[in-house]
Amino acid sequence: MPHDRPVPAPAERPRALVVGGSLAGLLAATTLGAAGWKADVFERSPQPLESRGGGLVLQPDVLEAFRFAGIPPDPFLGVTSDDRIYLDAHDRVISRSFMPQTQTSWNKLYGTMRSALPENSLHAGERLVSFKQSGDGVTALFASGRIESGDILVGADGAMSTLRTQLQPASQPRYAGYVAWRGLVPERMLGADAAAKLAGTFAFQQGRDHLLLEYRIPGEDGSVEPGRRRWNWVWFRKVSEGPDLTRLLTDRLGAAHRFSLPPGEVAAGPMREMRQAAVEHLAPSFSELVLATEEPFIQAIIDLAVPRMVTGRAILIGDAAFVPRPHTAGGAAKAAADAVTLARALQGGARELPERLARWETDRLAAGAAMCKWGISIGDRIMGLA
Numbered sequence: 001m002p003h004d005r006p007v008p009a010p011a012e013r014p015r016a017l018v019v020g021g022s023l024a025g026l027l028a029a030t031t032l033g034a035a036g037w038k039a040d041v042f043e044r045s046p047q048p049l050e051s052r053g054g055g056l057v058l059q060p061d062v063l064e065a066f067r068f069a070g071i072p073p074d075p076f077l078g079v080t081s082d083d084r085i086y087l088d089a090h091d092r093v094i095s096r097s098f099m100p101q102t103q104t105s106w107n108k109l110y111g112t113m114r115s116a117l118p119e120n121s122l123h124a125g126e127r128l129v130s131f132k133q134s135g136d137g138v139t140a141l142f143a144s145g146r147i148e149s150g151d152i153l154v155g156a157d158g159a160m161s162t163l164r165t166q167l168q169p170a171s172q173p174r175y176a177g178y179v180a181w182r183g184l185v186p187e188r189m190l191g192a193d194a195a196a197k198l199a200g201t202f203a204f205q206q207g208r209d210h211l212l213l214e215y216r217i218p219g220e221d222g223s224v225e226p227g228r229r230r231w232n233w234v235w236f237r238k239v240s241e242g243p244d245l246t247r248l249l250t251d252r253l254g255a256a257h258r259f260s261l262p263p264g265e266v267a268a269g270p271m272r273e274m275r276q277a278a279v280e281h282l283a284p285s286f287s288e289l290v291l292a293t294e295e296p297f298i299q300a301i302i303d304l305a306v307p308r309m310v311t312g313r314a315i316l317i318g319d320a321a322f323v324p325r326p327h328t329a330g331g332a333a334k335a336a337a338d339a340v341t342l343a344r345a346l347q348g349g350a351r352e353l354p355e356r357l358a359r360w361e362t363d364r365l366a367a368g369a370a371m372c373k374w375g376i377s378i379g380d381r382i383m384g385l386a
C-alpha cells in the first residue's frame with residue numbers, strides 16, 4: 001500500500017482540481033486519489049484524447065506512479081528492444097550496443113490510467129479561464145461558466161498552460177531551432193528487408209543537422225502481438241524561426257499553428273519536401289518507413305523552465321512547468337515523478353499545506369531544471385546548434 005499516513009474518510013477528503021486531462025493530469029489524479037484526495041480532472045477537449053500522441057520510452061518513474069496509484073501492472077504495457085543501432089545513409093549498421101528498454105505509446109498509458117479513474121471524475125470540454133485563491137481554498141472558472149472550488153489547483157495543462165500564464169506571464173516556451181516530424185506505421189506496412197533490419201532495435205541515423213530515431217510500440221488497440229504493433233519514428237530537422245517555421249506550421253486549410261500540427265493537417269508543400277528529403281538523406285530502411293506513413297505530424301522542439309512550481313495553493317506539474325527536450329525521453333517520466341512526489345507530500349490531507357508544498361517544490365524545481373539543462377546540451381550537440 002502506498003499510504004504511510006491515515007487516509008481521510010470520503011466525506012472529509014480534501015479536493016484537488018486538476019486542469020488538463022493528458023498524461024500529467026491523469027497521473028496527478030490517480031496518485032492523489034491513492035493518497036486520500038478527491039481529484040477531479042477538467043480537460044478542455046470535448047472529445048476523448050485516446051488516439052493522440054505517438055511512442056514513449058517507458059521509464060521507471062511511470063511504473064512507480066502506477067504502483068502508487070494501485071493501477072494493476074500490465075505485462076503488455078510496451079514492446080521491448082535489445083540493441084541500439086546506428087545506420088549510415090546506405091543502410092549499413094555502423095554501431096551496435098546492447099541497451100534493453102521498453103517502448104510504449106501515449107494512448108496505452110492514457111487508456112490504462114483513464115480506466116483507473118473513479119467514475120465521473122473526468123470532466124471533458126471544460127477549459128480553465130482563470131482562478132482565484134484565498135487562505136482556505138481555490139476557485140476555478142471555466143469557459144462554460146462552470147465554477148469549481150477545492151483545496152488545491154493542479155495545473156497539468158501543458159506547455160501553453162493557462163494557469164502558468166496567469167501566475168507567471170513571463171515564463172513562456174522558446175523555440176529551440178528544430179522540429180520533430182513524427183509518424184506511426186502499422187507493423188505489416190514495412191517491407192521484409194527493412195523490417196528485418198529494424199526489428200528488436202532502437203535505431204538511429206545521425207546526419208548533418210538532423211537525426212532520425214525509430215522503435216516499435218503497441219498497436220493502436222494496445223496490442224503487443226507480432227504483426228499488430230506499430231513502427232514509431234521521430235525525425236529531428238533544423239528549421240529556422242520566422243517564415244520557414246511559419247510555413248511549416250500552417251495547416252492544409254491555411255491556419256497557422258504555434259508549435260505543432262496534428263496528423264492529417266500538414267500542408268501539401270511541406271509534406272512533399274519532407275518526403276523528398278527522406279529519399280535524399282535517409283537510410284533506405286528509414287526512407288521506406290517515412291514514405292509508408294500516411295499522416296505524419298509535427299512538433300516544434302521548445303524549451304520551458306519555470307522559476308516556481310507553487311504559488312499558494314496553485315501548483316504546476318508536467319509540461320506546464322518544464323518542457324525537457326525529447327532526447328531525454330523523460331517528459332512523461334518527469335510528469336509521473338511530479339505527480340507521485342506531490343501525492344506523497346500531500347498524503348493524509350490538506351494540513352500544513354505551505355510547508356509540505358515548499359519541500360516538494362524545492363526538489364521538483366531542481367529535478368526539472370536539471371533534466372532541461374541535460375536535454376538542451378544533447379539536443380544542441382546532435383543538431384549542430386551548440
Ligand SMILES: Cc1cc2nc3c(=O)[nH]c(=O)nc-3n(C[C@H](O)[C@H](O)[C@H](O)COP(=O)(O)OP(=O)(O)OC[C@H]3O[C@@H](n4cnc5c(N)ncnc54)[C@H](O)[C@@H]3O)c2cc1C
Binds near residue numbers: 045158162234319
Ligand atoms: C517528439 C517528442 C517525443 C517525446 N518522447 C517522450 C518519451 O519517449 N518519453 C517521455 O517520457 N516523454 C516524451 N515526450 C514528452 C511527453 O509527451 C510529455 O512530457 C508528457 O506527455 C507530459 O505532458 P503533459 O500532460 O504535461 O502535457 P500535455 O500532453 O500537453 O497535456 C496538456 C493537456 O491540458 C489540456 N489543456 C490545456 N489548456 C487547458 C485549459 N485551459 N483548460 C483545460 N485543459 C487544458 C490540453 O488539452 C491537454 O490535454 C516527448 C515529447 C515530444 C515532443
